[in-house]
Amino acid sequence: MRSGLKELAFVTALLSAGVAWGHDGASGVVRERMDAMSAIGKNMKPIGRMLKGGAPYDPASVAKAAKAIAQHGGEALTALFPDDSLQSPTEAAPAIWTDWRTFSAYADDLRSSAVALETLARDGADKQAVAGAFGTLAGTCKSCHEAFRIKK
Template identity: 60%
Template sequence: MRNGRIGVFVVAVLAGAGGAFAHGGATGIVKERMDAMSEIGGKMKAVGRMLKGGSYDPGVAVEAGNVIAGHGGKALTDLFPEGSLQPQSEASPAIWSNWTTFRQYAGDLKSSALVLKTMAEQGADRQALAGAFGDLAGTCKACHQEFRVRK
């Protein structure tokens, strides 16, 4: 992939991962998970911008991988206690009828974020890092498709 191609790829990946929407009015744990998701989204954008052009700085991916991994796995599932829905929430009730799959996606988010971080630490080049970034974004997309209802 040449840099121009990586740019096209990154834009497509970010579109698939799902844009950032601030949801006013949510409270408590629902607000907490929206804030966590927004932070995750912001980190993905930062990596996307870095990969797309300008100077190649793997440190951006190390930092993002760290933060996103910290929001993955149990940290994420803990923000979804059974039935925690508010009008502003885009969480699908299917989360609680299909908890095993939801938990699996939360685990995938964490492990893919750690892969991105480790690769960046080990000096992966732009193209290799774009691949790991695409895999990570795939976990956002998979979970959103199944468990997020766009309002």
């Protein structure tokens, strides 16, 4: 009984750490941008699943998720990176502030490619075209992370 409770506590702690996406200990603007990135990630997942055939393809859901991602792009994203906000446990790279022009261009790309995806899905483009736009959008995540995120 005793050891059973101990195990339960351990599993609960493990699960909540997972749910927090490694946000443990983050606060202020670092926490805010981690939450924004998590929201972006949560909207990417179902789109990917639908396009890979793991779930029925529903263009309206794709458009809705893409729109939510677009809202986190551009200035909404750059506003979450005030000068030298490198408080632990951030994974942001200092290069963000020495190469702000590139960083903000990626933030704009994120928005424009999400808008392009939304438009295609909403206008009933074929699945192939939608998948292409999704690939472009995913490419912006990858490019920005490679340049400006230090994976810990």
